[in-house]
Amino acid sequence: MHTYPLPPAELKGEGMTSQRARDRLAAVLQGAGIRDPRVIEVIRNLPRHHFIDQALHSRAYENDALPIGHGQTISQPWVVARMTEAMLEHFEGRRDMPRKVLEIGTGSGYQAAVLAALAAEVFTVERIEALLRQARRRFRQLGLTNLRSRYDDGKLGWPDEAPFDAIILTAAGDTIPSRILDQLDPAGVLVAPVGSPSRQNLIRMRGDGQGDFALEELGPVSFVPLLGGIG
Template identity: 80%
Template sequence: MNVHPLPPSALKGEGMTSQRARDRLATKLKEEGIRDQRVIDVIRNTPRHHFIDQALHSRAYENTALPIGHGQTISQPWVVARMTEALLEFGVPQKVLEIGTGSGYQAVVLAQVVPQIYTVERIEELLRQARRRFRQLGLSNIRSRHDDGKLGWADEAPFDAIILTAAGDAIPHAILDQLGPTGVLVAPVGSPSNQMLIRMRGDGQGDFIQEELGAVSFVPLLGGIG
């Protein structure tokens, strides 16, 4: 069940942006190993074409990453689903930090199943567009910030879960320090040619249990603001 379902008006589309196209994508994700029905349902009911340029609308429900400008991409739907599923596996976190708002798609997916999302984006123009989408979709449980993502959002820490949508050689210590003692972090780690999606879980004693969830390809995690 969605915590914050999107309004029916948001789901309007025709042809390659229709509900039928979203249903096909949801079926494909299930066939490719996504098991959490909550995640499949949210992907089915999220209008991905709202997060990309109109010239790319015909490709919105393909299972592929697409450009969103400024050298960034909207992630492949399977990756968004897998990362969301990995965050939810041990229970629904109440408070999630996202590093790298981008188009806003991952935040909107999470916001439909998690009570509160905090998202940080270093590129001001991307964040401005994402905020407009959040308003249009009626999602009041997303807070956003224009800042260096490597710094996290210390004022609101600790978080029950943290998700990174860009890859660095390691998880910045400032971000790890903002994860609650039994929190879950999901992130791509590694060089552009050799990235692995990892999940880290706090054991409550100050240590982490780390798992590898599979090979991925993300844009690099950069510092500063733009």
């Protein structure tokens, strides 16, 4: 697991954004069933308030999704933790961390920053340019050097860097786009919400290395829709 450089003083937080608030969130996630200590530790140390508007800082360490503009949200911390944990479970007994992870839907950048502490390289794609500009500024401020971002249609993935050991989608479609599936290593894992706006499930697809993937349902979730194009 990577360790984050010490953040600038203005990112450390105080009061409702202090380390004590992050500790409380970590305890909530453990109580809600998150078991992987690496995931808990990353969330305990990552300043979530850095990824949202200042007007919402007092709610940064609540276990809730929050708006980030452009019709998008920063995911509920439990969902970020569960998706990350579901990814890491695939690599148990193989190696400490996946080498290359693709995220579809950068949004605020929070999920990508969590992944950057737990993978050798992270590639994240965002279709809304204004959100990506903000996320890139946050990545620079946190000193994340193993994370690359791209402004593009997320449904296209990042074919130039394929194959990926793991792929995470942070928006829900009726199915997983075939172009994204084609970029998954045969022994890799994909974690994504799938379904209609009224009924979504978190799924995990785990490859056996021979071209077959086992599908698991991990429980109901609620995500923004997976859209094509750029905006």
